[in-house]
Each structure stands twice: as structure tokens, then as C-alpha cells.
């Protein structure tokens with residue numbers, strides 16, 4: 445039996461809708477299978493404290509929440525008061541798989557009495573995820589059936605993809621009412637076309653208030669080894685972060701030629717810190733010395749594994765070109781990404797043909 449063309453379209457359309465209700469889109473586009481650190485905006489539903497937020501998002505080191513928001517390092521996180529509707533930046537680990545990036549099995553939310561999936565998604569997590577996304581990643585057959593004490597993985601959107609051939613931190617930016625794609629691009633030093641492409645938008649007019657936009661932030665160069673537990677350590681300009689179980693503090697300043705400046709933090713998380721001295725020298729992490737001419741030696745951070753912190757002496761040119769560049773644009777304009785979306789459309793069409 446032959447199907448008429450309208451029937452074909454009707455069937456394809458209904459298959460597509462079944463497909464999309466069963467599998468809501470997760471995360472940001474991420475084409476590399478890897479992990480990295482990420483950031484997302486969270487608008488506080490009520491007045492609260494940093495420890496309460498750290499608890500909600502499973503952040504073990506309160507200082508990393510202070511750092512992600514660029515609050516002074518002297519801030520006492522226990523007593524710092526936050527007003528309702530303040531927007532905080534939440535640091536979290538990202539996992540990329542199957543073309544999308546979502547938070548790496550964290551945060552985990554524990555269901556309390558009278559909770560519903562919609563309330564958890566829309567209110568507790570301020571709409572950073574939809575209830576369908578929580579339902580999907582936790583394999584919950586019926587959204588109305590969750591139980592007190594149930595642990596739910598909340599899949600925050602993220603990505604670890606390079607941008608313009610350079611590492612970038614994909615910041616989940618909460619779109620304020622009245623903002624424009626061009627305005628956001630200018631604020632975060634990227635371009636409108638880059639934002640449209642990363643977010644799969646064809647038209648700047650499609651921007652919706654209160655949605656989360658993938659905004660790539662340029663990060664400092666690092667010497668972190670690829671077998672380090674914090675590889676690739678992504679630190680954007682003008683921010684700092686704690687790593688190596690809180691033992692190391694790293695700061696990114698574009699004015700320092702985009703070189704990450706790491707030093708002992710002077711505080712540790714649970715564990716005591718291993719030596720941060722550069723092997724065979726009297727240099728500690730972060731110490732620099734001017735060599736002759738245009739050269740500077742630095743005891744740089746090389747990452748960590750278990751309780752071992754790696755360090756190495758690196759050389760930098762102090763007669764660097766103004767502004768500094770770690771951004772090699774030779775890989776530009778996102779051709780990889782375009783090919784990927786082509787594969788997706790092609791396989792969706794194939795699915796429909798098989799379905800018929």
C-alpha cells in the first residue's frame with residue numbers, strides 16, 4: 445500500500461512529537477566526549493546564605509562559590525547574606541556525551557514531602573532545568589510519582605567545546621528582560637553571530653527573557669597536565685578559582701598575557717596539602733624571577749592527582765605583544781558544528797523512514 449504525501453507528513457510529524465516528548469533536549473551542544481568545569485547563573489528564589497546555596501548545588505568548598513562570584517577572598521561565607529532575586533554564579537562539573545553537555549551527576553536533590561518535579565525544576569532550581577529533563581536523566585516513568593528521600597540528578601546545561609580553536613568556559617547566562625543578543629555579546633566580549641550559532645538560534649529576535657544562554661568566556665592558558673583531575677582548568681579573565689582540593693588558588697588576568705597565576709591558597713579542604721614547591725628549586729608555586737632579557741621563569745601549576753600537586757618551571761616572554769593572544773583563530777567559524785547538526789537531521793529523517 446502506498447501512502448499519499450499528506451499522510452506521510454502527518455505520520456512524520458506525529459512521530460516527531462512523540463520523539464520530543466519522550467526525549468526532551470538536554471544541555472548545551474557539546475561535541476567532544478569529555479569533562480570540564482562550568483558556571484551557570486542562579487536567581488535566588490528567596491533570601492538565603494552561601495552555605496545553603498552550596499548545599500543545594502553540592503558544592504563542597506564554600507570558597508569556590510565565593511571565587512566563582514568574584515567576591516573578595518576575605519568574604520566570610522558563613523555570614524554573607526544574600527537577598528531574594530540576587531543572581532549568583534554556580535560552579536559545577538560538566539559532562540559531555542552524545543552531543544550535549546550536562547552537569548556531571550551533580551547537583552543531587554533529595555525529595556522532601558509535598559515536593560513535585562515541576563516545583564523542584566521551576567521553583568527550587570529557578571527554571572534552570574525543566575521537569576522533563578529531570579525526569580529523563582533519572583529514568584522516572586511517571587512524573588507524578590516521586591517519593592520522599594528519592595535522590596534526583598539535576599542536569600544543568602553546559603559545554604566543554606573549544607571556541608575559535610581555543611579553550612573556553614561556557615557560562616550559562618540568565619537572560620534578563622529587555623536584553624539583546626548583541627548587547628550580551630558586547631558585555632561578554634564575544635559576537636552576536638557566535639552566540640546565535642552556539643545556541644542554535646537563527647534569529648536574534650528569538651531571545652527569551654529568563655532563558656539560559658550559552659556564553660563562551662575566553663580563559664587563561666594553563667600548564668595543567670591532561671591526566672590531572674582538574675584538566676582542563678578553565679578560568680576566565682578577571683576571575684579566580686580554587687582547585688587541588690582547595691590547596692591551590694588560580695587567578696586569570698588578561699593583562700598578564702592570559703597566563704594563569706596559581707599560588708598556594710593557604711587553606712585546604714579536608715586533606716592537608718602536599719608540597720607546592722617546584723622540584724629541584726627553592727621556588728614555591730606562583731614565584732617568578734626575571735631572567736636576562738625578555739624572559740621570566742615561573743613556578744607554574746601542573747594539576748593534581750590524589751593528594752599530589754604537580755608543579756613545573758615555565759618560561760614566559762615579558763616583551764609580549766600588547767593584549768596577548770592565546771586565541772588561535774585558524775580553526776575558526778564553526779564548520780565542525782554545522783556538520784554535526786547535519787548528521788542529526790539526517791538521522792532523524794532516517795528514523796522516520798524506518799518508523800514507516
Ligand SMILES: *[C@@H]1O[C@H](CO)[C@@H](O)[C@H](O)[C@H]1NC(C)=O
Pocket residue numbers: 525526527530
Ligand atoms: C540586600 O539588601 C539590603 C537592603 O535592601 C542591601 O543593603 C544589601 O546590600 C543587599 N545585599 C546584597 C548582597 O545584595
Ligand SMILES: *[C@@H]1O[C@H](CO)[C@@H](O)[C@H](O)[C@H]1NC(C)=O
Pocket residue numbers: 541542
Ligand atoms: C549516549 O552514549 C552512550 C555511551 O556513549 C550510549 O550508550 C547511549 O546509548 C547514548 N544515548 C543516546 C540516547 O544516544
Ligand SMILES: *[C@@H]1O[C@H](CO)[C@@H](O)[C@H](O)[C@H]1NC(C)=O
Pocket residue numbers: 489490491492496500567568569
Ligand atoms: C529558600 O530557597 C532555598 C533554595 O531553594 C530553600 O532550600 C529554602 O528552603 C528556602 N527558604 C525559605 C525560607 O523558603
Ligand SMILES: *[C@@H]1O[C@H](CO)[C@@H](O)[C@H](O)[C@H]1NC(C)=O
Pocket residue numbers: 631632633767
Ligand atoms: C574585550 O576584549 C578586548 C580585546 O581582547 C579588550 O581590550 C577589552 O577590554 C575586553 N572587554 C571586556 C569587557 O572584557
Ligand SMILES: *[C@@H]1O[C@H](CO)[C@@H](O)[C@H](O)[C@H]1NC(C)=O
Pocket residue numbers: 670671
Ligand atoms: C596527554 O598528554 C600527553 C603528553 O603531554 C600526550 O602524549 C597524550 O597524547 C595526551 N593525551 C590526550 C588524551 O590528550
Ligand SMILES: *[C@@H]1O[C@H](CO)[C@@H](O)[C@H](O)[C@H]1NC(C)=O
Pocket residue numbers: 633681682683697698699
Ligand atoms: C579582563 O577583565 C577586566 C576586569 O576584571 C577588564 O577590565 C578587562 O577589560 C578584561 N580584559 C579582556 C581582554 O577581556
Ligand SMILES: *[C@@H]1O[C@H](CO)[C@@H](O)[C@H](O)[C@H]1NC(C)=O
Pocket residue numbers: 707708727728729730731732
Ligand atoms: C613565593 O611564593 C610563596 C607562596 O605564594 C610566597 O609566600 C613567597 O613570598 C614567594 N617568594 C618570592 C620570593 O616571591
Ligand SMILES: *[C@@H]1O[C@H](CO)[C@@H](O)[C@H](O)[C@H]1NC(C)=O
Pocket residue numbers: 749750
Ligand atoms: C590514586 O588513588 C587511586 C585509588 O584511590 C589509586 O588507584 C591510584 O593508583 C592513585 N593514583 C596515583 C597517581 O597515585
Ligand SMILES: *[C@@H]1O[C@H](CO)[C@@H](O)[C@H](O)[C@H]1NC(C)=O
Pocket residue numbers: 772773774
Ligand atoms: C595557529 O595555528 C596554526 C595551525 O594550527 C599554526 O601554524 C600557528 O603557528 C598558530 N599560531 C599561533 C599564534 O599559535
Ligand SMILES: *[C@@H]1O[C@H](CO)[C@@H](O)[C@H](O)[C@H]1NC(C)=O
Pocket residue numbers: 773774775776777779
Ligand atoms: C570559514 O568558512 C568559509 C566558508 O564557509 C571557508 O571558506 C573558510 O575557509 C572558513 N575558515 C576557516 C578558518 O575555517
